[in-house]
Structure formats: structure tokens, C-alpha cells
Amino acid sequence: MIEQFFTGFEMAMRLDTFILASAGLFAGMLIGALPGFTTLMAMAILLPVSFLLDPLVGIPFLLGIYKGGIFGGSIPAILVSMPGTGAAIATTYDGYQLTKKGQSRKALDMALFSSLIGDTSSDIFTLLMIFPIALLVMQFGPPELAAILLLSLVVVASTAGRNPIKGLLMMCIGLWFSMIGTDPIGGVERFTFGMFELKSGIPLLPMLIGVFAIPEIVSVVRANSSKIQGATKVLGERLKFHEFKRCLRTIGRSTVIGTGIGVVPGLGQVVAAMMGYTAAKNASATPENFGKGELEGVAAAEAANNAVNGPTMVPLLTLGIPGDNVTAILLGAFVAQGLRPGPELFETQGSIVFAILIIMVLANFLFLIIGYFAIPFFARIVSIKSSLLIPLVVLFAVAGSYVFRSDVFDILMLAFFGLFGVIARYGKFDVMPMVMGFILGEPLEYAFGQTMAMSEGNLISFALTERPGMLAIILLTPIIGFMLWRSVNKKQAQPEGSPPDESSIR
Amino acid sequence: MSLNKLLSKIAATTVLAVGMAGSAMAADYPEKPISLVIPLGAGGSHDLNARVMTSVIPQYLNQAMIVQLSPGASGQKGTNEVATAEPDGYTLLFAHNYTDQLQQHVENLPYDTLEDFVTVARTNFAPIAIVVPADSPYASAEDLFAAAKENPGKIKMAHSGNWGALFVPAAQLMQANGFELNLVPYKGGGPAMQALLSGDVDVTMGFPSTLAGQISAGKVKVLATAGSERIYDDVPSFSELGVGGDVGFMHRVVLAPKGIPEDRLQTLRDAFGQLNGDKTYQRMMSRLGENIDYMSGEDYEEMRKEQKVAYKSLVESITGQ
Numbered sequence: 001m002i003e004q005f006f007t008g009f010e011m012a013m014r015l016d017t018f019i020l021a022s023a024g025l026f027a028g029m030l031i032g033a034l035p036g037f038t039t040l041m042a043m044a045i046l047l048p049v050s051f052l053l054d055p056l057v058g059i060p061f062l063l064g065i066y067k068g069g070i071f072g073g074s075i076p077a078i079l080v081s082m083p084g085t086g087a088a089i090a091t092t093y094d095g096y097q098l099t100k101k102g103q104s105r106k107a108l109d110m111a112l113f114s115s116l117i118g119d120t121s122s123d124i125f126t127l128l129m130i131f132p133i134a135l136l137v138m139q140f141g142p143p144e145l146a147a148i149l150l151l152s153l154v155v156v157a158s159t160a161g162r163n164p165i166k167g168l169l170m171m172c173i174g175l176w177f178s179m180i181g182t183d184p185i186g187g188v189e190r191f192t193f194g195m196f197e198l199k200s201g202i203p204l205l206p207m208l209i210g211v212f213a214i215p216e217i218v219s220v221v222r223a224n225s226s227k228i229q230g231a232t233k234v235l236g237e238r239l240k241f242h243e244f245k246r247c248l249r250t251i252g253r254s255t256v257i258g259t260g261i262g263v264v265p266g267l268g269q270v271v272a273a274m275m276g277y278t279a280a281k282n283a284s285a286t287p288e289n290f291g292k293g294e295l296e297g298v299a300a301a302e303a304a305n306n307a308v309n310g311p312t313m314v315p316l317l318t319l320g321i322p323g324d325n326v327t328a329i330l331l332g333a334f335v336a337q338g339l340r341p342g343p344e345l346f347e348t349q350g351s352i353v354f355a356i357l358i359i360m361v362l363a364n365f366l367f368l369i370i371g372y373f374a375i376p377f378f379a380r381i382v383s384i385k386s387s388l389l390i391p392l393v394v395l396f397a398v399a400g401s402y403v404f405r406s407d408v409f410d411i412l413m414l415a416f417f418g419l420f421g422v423i424a425r426y427g428k429f430d431v432m433p434m435v436m437g438f439i440l441g442e443p444l445e446y447a448f449g450q451t452m453a454m455s456e457g458n459l460i461s462f463a464l465t466e467r468p469g470m471l472a473i474i475l476l477t478p479i480i481g482f483m484l485w486r487s488v489n490k491k492q493a494q495p496e497g498s499p500p501d502e503s504s505i506r
Numbered sequence: 507m508s509l510n511k512l513l514s515k516i517a518a519t520t521v522l523a524v525g526m527a528g529s530a531m532a533a534d535y536p537e538k539p540i541s542l543v544i545p546l547g548a549g550g551s552h553d554l555n556a557r558v559m560t561s562v563i564p565q566y567l568n569q570a571m572i573v574q575l576s577p578g579a580s581g582q583k584g585t586n587e588v589a590t591a592e593p594d595g596y597t598l599l600f601a602h603n604y605t606d607q608l609q610q611h612v613e614n615l616p617y618d619t620l621e622d623f624v625t626v627a628r629t630n631f632a633p634i635a636i637v638v639p640a641d642s643p644y645a646s647a648e649d650l651f652a653a654a655k656e657n658p659g660k661i662k663m664a665h666s667g668n669w670g671a672l673f674v675p676a677a678q679l680m681q682a683n684g685f686e687l688n689l690v691p692y693k694g695g696g697p698a699m700q701a702l703l704s705g706d707v708d709v710t711m712g713f714p715s716t717l718a719g720q721i722s723a724g725k726v727k728v729l730a731t732a733g734s735e736r737i738y739d740d741v742p743s744f745s746e747l748g749v750g751g752d753v754g755f756m757h758r759v760v761l762a763p764k765g766i767p768e769d770r771l772q773t774l775r776d777a778f779g780q781l782n783g784d785k786t787y788q789r790m791m792s793r794l795g796e797n798i799d800y801m802s803g804e805d806y807e808e809m810r811k812e813q814k815v816a817y818k819s820l821v822e823s824i825t826g827q
Contacts, residue, residue: 138704200578320719336793342719
């Protein structure tokens with residue numbers, strides 16, 4: 001195996017590999033930065049290009065798009081409070097506040113560095129531990145997934161903010177939103193009011209753009225109209241080393257959380273970013289700064305969502321099973337090259353697998369360079385006059401909602417959720433628990449349905465006899481929830497220097 | 507009455523005018539890119555197939571064909587979009603037989619696939635295989651069926667979603683042989699296979715293109731494959747097990763909205779016929795592990811009518827219980 005590793009290393013050292021990987025990274029970053037265009041779409045469209053290339057050039061090209069796209073999603077999240085993907089939701093919390101303070105460049109730098117550290121560490125971990133991870137992945141089935149999703153909901157609820165009742169209420173609304181449409185297992189229509197458009201459920205992107213970006217647009221417009229200077233138009237400084245050093249602990253913690261979540265099939269980047277953020281807030285001595293432009297908040301979310309990447313490749317590489325759509329496209333690229341990922345590939349052509357894993361790590365260094373030089377250009381976007389910027393953002397909000405499914409109905413959804421976001425802000429309700437409830441609701445329901453089918457209706461005896469992992473997580477859930485709730489309460493009970501600020505409720 | 511007459515007159519003139527405009531333009535067809543709507547998600551087998559198709563077919567159409575993904579409501583959203591699209595040959599649907607002919611018996615749909623669509627081509631099909639872990643107690647399909655008869659609902663089978671490509675063949679086998687499995691849904695064929703390997707379920711199904719890796723690694727064994735011919739030398743076909751007919755095949759089909767001018771339909775049918783003979787297309791498809799078992803639009807139209815009847819009785823027998 002060591003031998004294969006070194007052969008793989010030699011194979012990875014190719015100029016064309018690096019050039020195409022860079023091209024993929026750059027393309028991915030641009031596409032990811034455009035709301036509505038997903039990394040997945042970009043990969044699917046460019047997949048045939050990889051057919052024509054050598055495996056060690058074509059696959060790194062696709063991997064580049066993937067990695068670039070995830071970082072790209074954080075750019076509009078930071079600059080205009082418009083998460084391009086679910087993975088960037090937690091980044092909007094502090095990233096946009098930093099932009100408001102005129103520190104957008106710093107925030108983008110932080111996002112880049114923490115993404116890369118999270119990604120690189122998880123890739124290296126995957127490279128070294130690929131077989132143990134493969135065994136671990138097999139321990140998680142629908143019952144464990146359901147338990148972990150339930151735990152995630154409890155974590156979100158218990159750290160929702162100053163007013164847990166408001167947080168819980170929003171989460172329940174989110175869970176209800178997730179139930180609208182065709183029931184994922186039985187295929188029964190629910191709450192669609194006979195509207196065909198609602199049958200496929202509420203689309204995520206219009207909801208995200210609606211609740212996060214629209215209220216910001218409204219508030220900037222209102223501020224400008226009353227002659228108060230709105231968002232600052234300063235590019236700001238680059239990230240300083242001491243600021244970066246301060247966040248290293250957070251980045252480390254988020255990397256571990258993200259990698260762990262990556263091992264569980266079906267959780268993904270959204271949950272990782274949220275958990276990384278929550279953990280950072282909980283561990284911080286000054287949790288009240290979170291949500292008001294805390295660099296650590298950006299670092300926590302971005303390191304965690306990128307750390308998911310390494311382990312999600314494991315089922316594909318070791319078993320040949322794609323766990324999600326991104327890995328399904330990668331499988332297509334492998335197979336088209338005559339390589340069939342799986343145990344056999346490791347035995348016969350292990351060096352190629354290692355070469356690809358090594359390229360994944362090295363691509364991160366390329367990305368550091370590309371990202372570092374691209375950030376000033378992106379950061380400049382917010383220095384546009386707001387009379388131009390606002391219409392532009394509105395255009396992107398509408399186009400981003402529309403383009404994903406090319407459906408006019410989604411623009412109506414954007415308007416609805418925009419209104420929802422504005423009202424929620426007016427009533428000082430945090431929209432985050434709603435969004436998390438919506439995102440976690442569907443997989444939770446699905447995994448629960450699967451578990452019920454597997455247990456033939458005898459859930460309790462099933463958990464007791466066959467699923468110790470699920471049982472353990474369920475028993476731990478109230479304890480973890482209570483501990484988090486108490487620590488949040490304790491910190492809030494302490495007298496704080498700053499008076500309660502409205503802007504903490506976002 | 508007079509209003510009705512007037513309306514019908516207007517309609518007649520419009521039809522005439524449109525018809526003339528259509529025939530005048532037919533020579534130029536296609537004069538702009540054609541969109542191929544996939545009512546399924548990104549990264550699935552339809553998506554991959556379509557990427558290959560659309561990268562080669564411009565040679566024969568002299569126009570680009572653009573893939574447009576429109577997933578949602580198990581394929582109904584995209585299908586409805588094409589059903590209500592202008593039948594001008596610029597919007598096509600790339601679907602499979604289950605969204606095309608089965609779904610209408612399970613749910614109320616705003617369209618009638620047989621009335622609203624006409625087949626351009628069946629690009630290929632995939633036969634399903636019954637798969638168990640290598641160390642499974644069931645050595646043959648008969649063993650499995652017998653065990654399922656003895657313990658109805660106790661044997662767990664992972665499938666890729668209700669009325670999907672793995673669920674329907676299972677239902678068809680259950681109907682034909684009178685046994686009952688506990689059908690556990692997963693989000694796609696990949697997760698279903700993972701559930702089999704981790705021991706969460708006892709049996710699943712899969713297409714040969716996705717199974718090759720697991721078989722050669724010795725992790726799974728195949729008990730039977732769909733059709734009348736054997737795919738693996740030592741594995742019986744469904745026909746040998748007494749299950750005949752169009753059971754366990756997923757047909758990938760390109761459909762056009764009905765009302766498409768006849769000459770345009772012919773242009774498209776010819777282009778897909780030529781595509782099938784294309785060397786690059788053949789090579790790329792075989793790399794994906796897909797066959798290129800093309801069937802002409804005319805022939806597949808006949809199959810659709812049979813499917814409609816067969817699926818109706820299947821759904822009734824499953825949901826009627």
C-alpha cells in the first residue's frame with residue numbers, strides 16, 4: 001500500500017493535471033458564486049469534457065469544480081447576504097455583518113483559509129484512514145441517521161438565541177414547510193391545496209434567498225431613503241495573521257465536526273456548517289458577538305462545511321457506491337475512463353486512487369493561490385454605488401430563484417419568503433431555526449419512515465435488539481440538549497457590557 | 507350557438523394558418539437549439555445518458571440539444587412542463603417507462619401521457635437483476651421466493667423509491683409469484699446497495715452497469731436477471747423463473763408533445779436513429795456501462811399501450827390489497 005501511495009504521488013505530478021484542476025477550481029468558484037447555479041449542475045454539464053481527457057486530468061478537473069463551487073457559494077453569502085447553497089447559510093450570519101462593517105475582504109479571506117484548512121485536513125485524514133472510515137460508514141443506516149437528525153434539531157433549538165419559545169416556534173414552522181408537497185415515502189399529497197406547483201414541495205433556493213437577502217435589501221433601501229449611510233462601501237483590509245491565529249482553535253473544532261458528519265451518509269454540508277457554528281458559539285467566551293460580525297463565526301461555518309468533502313468520497317472509492325448526486329457524477333467520470341471504483345480498483349489500480357486523493361489535497365494549495373488573488377475582485381462588488389448594487393442584487397435574487405428549475409412559480413415563492421423574512425425581522429424572530437427545520441425535516445421524516453419499515457412497526461424492540469447506536473444517540477439527545485441550553489442561558493445571564501442589540505436577531 | 511360557430515371558425519383558420527406556417531418552416535427545422543427536459547435529478551443515470559447523447563447528436567441535427575433538468579414530484583413536474591409546451595419540436599422529454607406509463611395509475615396527473623406524448627425513440631433499456639449479499643442464505647431466486655412465501659413481509663428489500671425502477675419489478679415479481687417482501691425505500695439505487703452491503707436489508711435490485719464492481723469484488727451474488735435471455739452465464743433469467751413479458755426493464759425514452767408536425771417528428775426520429783450508429787456515441791455509452799439497444803419511435807409506441815394495461819393491473823393488485 002505504501003508503494004502504491006508513492007507511485008500515486010508520482011502519477012499526480014503532472015502539469016496538465018494542475019492546469020485543468022485550476023481551470024475547474026476557477027470555473028467552480030464563478031459558478032458557485034452565482035446564486036441559482038449549483039456546483040452539481042456545473043459538474044453535470046462539464047462531465048462529457050472529462051470523458052475526452054486522461055483520467056488523471058479529467059477527474060481532477062471535476063473535483064476542482066466541486067471544491068471551487070463550495071467556496072464560491074460563500075461569496076454572495078458574505079457580500080450580499082444571499083447564500084448560493086444550503087452549505088453557506090451559517091456563513092451569512094457573521095459574513096454579511098462583516099461586510100456591513102466594511103470588512104468584506106477580511107471575511108472572504110477568513111472563509112478561504114478556513115475552507116482550505118478544513119478541506120485539506122479532512123482530505124489527509126481520509127487518505128490515511130480510508131479503510132477504517134469505510135467500515136465506520138457501514139455502521140450508519142437510516143435508524144442512526146434519524147437519531148442524529150433529531151439530535152441536530154435539538155441542538156439548533158436549544159441554542160436558538162435569547163428567546164427559545166420564538167426559536168421553537170420558527171423551527172416548527174420550518175418543519176411544517178418541509179411537509180408541504182408529496183410525502184417522500186407514501187407519495188401522498190400534503191398541504192398542497194390542490195396546487196400542482198406545490199406537489200414537489202417548497203424549493204430551497206427561493207426560500208434561502210427570500211428570508212436572508214430580501215430583508216437586507218429592504219433594510220438598506222429604507223436606511224438610504226432616510227439619508228442614513230447604509231452598507232459601507234469600503235473594501236477593507238486583508239485578514240491579519242493574529243486574527244487568523246485567534247480562530248485556529250475554532251477551525252480545528254469545526255474540521256473535526258465536519259469530518260465526523262461527512263462519515264455519516266446523508267447528513268452533508270448544511271448540517272456540518274450549522275453544527276460547527278453552534279459549537280464555536282457555545283465554546284466562545286463572548287458568544288454575544290456571534291451574529292454581529294465575528295470572524296470566528298465565518299471560520300467555524302466554512303471549515304466545517306468543507307471538512308465534509310473528504311469522507312463523502314469514501315463509499316465511492318472503497319465500495320463504488322455514490323452516496324449523493326455529486327459522487328454519482330464522479331462515478332460516471334470514473335466509469336467512462338474504464339475505472340470502476342470499488343474494492344477491486346484498490347487492488348488492481350490502487351495507485352490511481354491514491355493519485356486522485358493526493359490531487360485532492362494538492363488542489364487545495366492551488367485553490368489558496370487562485371482564491372487569494374480572486375478575492376479582491378469579488379470584494380469590489382460591494383463597493384459599487386448602492387443605487388446600482390441594489391437593483392443588481394434584486395436581479396440576482398430573482399434570477400437565482402428562477403434558474404434552478406426554470407419555473408415562474410419559484411419567483412412567487414421568493415416573494416413569499418421575502419415577505420416572511422421581513423415580517424420575522426420586524427417581530428424579532430430569528431429565521432435560522434425555520435430554515436434548519438425545513439432542511440432537516442425531510443431527511444428526518446424519510447429516515448424515520450425507513451426505520452419504521454425496517455422495524456416492521458416495532459420501533460422500541462427494534463432499537464433495543466438490533467440498533468444500539470440509534471438507542472445511544474436517542475438517549476444522549478436530551479442530555480446534550482439540556483447541557484447546551486444551560487450553558488447558553490448561563491452566558492446570557494451574565495451581565496454583558498453591551499446593551500441587547502437588535503442586530504443580533506437576524 | 508353563433509358564438510360557438512364563430513369560435514370554431516376562428517379556430518379552424520388559426521389551425522390552417524399555423525399549419526401552413528409550420529410546413530413553410532419545416533424545411534428549416536431545427537433552426538434553434540432543442541431543449542431536452544429530464545424530469546429527474548442531476549447525476550442520475552438519465553442525466554449521464556443525456557450528457558452523452560447531447561454531446562453527439564448535434565452532428566445529425568445541425569443544432570445543439572440542451573439538457574434541462576426539471577426534477578420534482580417523482581418526475582411529474584418536468585413531464586407536465588413538456589406536456590403543456592408548444593408542440594413545435596423544440597421541447598422534448600427524456601423519461602422512462604415508469605414515469606411515462608405507470609404513474610397515471612397511482613396518482614391523479616394533470617396530463618395523459620398516451621394522449622399528450624409521442625415517442626421519438628427508445629435510446630436504450632436496462633434489465634434489472636435481483637441481488638443478495640455473497641453470504642446470503644438464499645442460493646437461488648427460488649429459495650428467496652419460497653422463503654418470502656413462508657414468512658410474508660419478513661424479508662427486507664431495499665428499493666430506490668415507491669413505484670421506481672427497483673420497486674416496480676419487485677412488485678411485478680410479488681404479483682406473479684404470490685409472495686410478499688418488506689419493501690424499504692432508499693434515496694436511490696446507490697444507498698439501496700449500501701444498505702445491502704451493510705446488512706440492513708436482505709435483498710435489493712440493481713442494473714448490470716452499476717453491479718459490475720460489486721460482483722467482481724465478490725461482495726454480492728445475482729439470483730436472476732430480467733428478460734428471456736441470460737445476462738450472466740450461470741444466472742437464470744426471469745423467463746426461466748416463469749415471469750415473462752416486459753417485467754423489470756427500464757426503458758429510456760425520448761418523447762415529444764403530441765401535435766408535433768409529422769416531418770419534424772421524422773427529422774428527430776432519423777437523428778436518433780443515426781445517433782445510435784455513431785461510433786463516438788457507442789464508445790461513450792459502453793464506457794458508462796450502458797447498452798445502446800435502440801428501438802424506433804413507431805415500435806415503442808406499441809409497447810407503451812401494452813405497458814399502460816399491464817401497469818394498471820399491477821397497481822390495482824398491489825394497492826387493492
